[in-house]
Amino acid sequence: MDKNCGYVDNLTGWGFVVECVARFAEYDEGILAEPTVDLPHTLRRIFGIMWRIIQILFCGLRLTCPACRYGRMYRSLTKMNVRCPVCGMIFERDLGEMTGAIWINATLTCTVAVVPTLYFAFFTDVPLLPLFVVVACLTSVVGALTYRSVRGMWISILYLTGSIHEH
């Protein structure tokens, strides 16, 4: 189990970025004679942190636990595990936390539905009623298909922001 990908490390990572930016700002304003940070090292650290964030988000999309990157989030097509079967992290502490996932999914689905609808309604001669029926069906299917992955990614976001953690 990779212990270097935890939330605490993300936090110290962010602290490092903030501190570097502050030092460069002081140098820019003439408070510091020279920037006291080693630029190549700093950039490597910042890219490392960015890469870790991308990996954690992808873990969510792949429906894998963001903390250990091994445990599966779902035990069946629709049932989510309460805890990660590998590291024991609680995925969903209360139902209200999933509102964010529902919002992201709704926005995504609406965008997928609205853009082609506007195109067909304004630039083609397709009758409106069949168009709306097709779009309504497509929206339901797309929404149902993407919900699992969006929910997984939302858990990754909660993990990155520290709302859920190993203990």
Ligand SMILES: [Zn+2]
């Ligand atoms: Zn886990």
